[in-house]
Amino acid sequence: MNGFEHSDAYLEASSADDRYIIVYTLLKLGLITGKVMIYTNTAETGYRLKLFLEEFHIKSLLLNYEHPKSTRHLMVTNFVNHNDVLVVIDPDEEESQNKGCKRHKIFKCPVSVLINFDFPSSISNYRKRVSDVSDDINTNMSILSLILQEDLHQLEKLNRRLEKKEEKPVEKLGLKMEEFEKFRYRCEDILRTVTKKAVHNARMNDVKKAILATKEVKDKFNENPQDKKLLAEAKKKNKPKRYLASVPDYLLPAPLKRKRSETTALDRKKFEEKLAKRQHRAVREVEPGEKIEETPESIAWEDLPPTSNRKLWKIRHHMSLKGGPRKIHKKN
DSSP: OTTOSSSEEEEEOSSTTHHHHHHHHHHHTTSSOSOEEEEESSHHHHHHHHHHHHHTTOOOEEEOTTSOHHHHHHHHHHHHHTOSEEEEEOTTSTTOSOTTOOOOOBOSSOOOEEEESSOOSSHHHHHHHHHTBOSSSOTTOEEEEEEOGGGHHHHHHHHHHHHHTTOOOOEEOSOOGGGGGGGHHHHHHHHTTSOHHHHHHHHHHHHHHHHHHOHHHHHHHHHOHHHHHHHHHHTOOOOOOGGGGSOOGGGSOHHHHHHHHHHHHHHHHHHHHHHHHHHTSOOOOOOOOOOOOSOGGGSOGGGSOOOSHHHHHHHHTTOOOOSOOOOOOOOO
């Protein structure tokens, strides 16, 4: 089941930043597949995680209960139909200002893995997260909780409650932090760039997007397009670095290295086959025209035999051949 021995498991992280390394490794190496929901307790952590994943070209959506209902509904719809990763800021956590807000349910698609990036502050919240997905189509869903030292007490309480109800306890996953160490430098380097200011800017960008999507504001922007342009410019963000989209071979585990080399060899073979086909294509030969005695300025260039693909296309489609090449004026 997505590489997990147990459907409900936990993994100890020695520091808060280690959780980012774990999530990056699991997603980037394809150790977990399908739809993934990642829960955080605070908006700051949720935004930081989303920005972190974006730097590695891992597309994710953010479900923030501070946003209007229409925006939240759009995030859920896009997750169901298009994206595979949804970061959810839990509205029922202690620091949330949205307690009691009606939670969005994921009923229309199976969720492969639910990750508690922040361990819930209560057993009730733990159950609410699980109930956010449909029981009917998520019978094989795996739950992974990333546990810090301060979360162990809450985990023990949860396990005692599960044992009383004769349910299977949350068991430790058979992975150690040493297995993620190869990616530490790369991840910590990016985490240093995801500052509080970057998180604040991302939150402001979402506010601006919500403003642009409001019907009343759209009508006002139609009257004042310059204001809309300024707001759109303000919400632009930097593109992630291209080299971070891939994982270098020296960081890959041995089994994945072998798999990649086989894929690369296959792709190379396909490329060589396509190249050979192209080389055997007959090149269109242009019949040599008569020697032109006139000066270039006096020639009706549209009467010349076609030698370019553009001109041939125009002739086939009965397009006008006027608007010939620009004359080059020599400077005195």
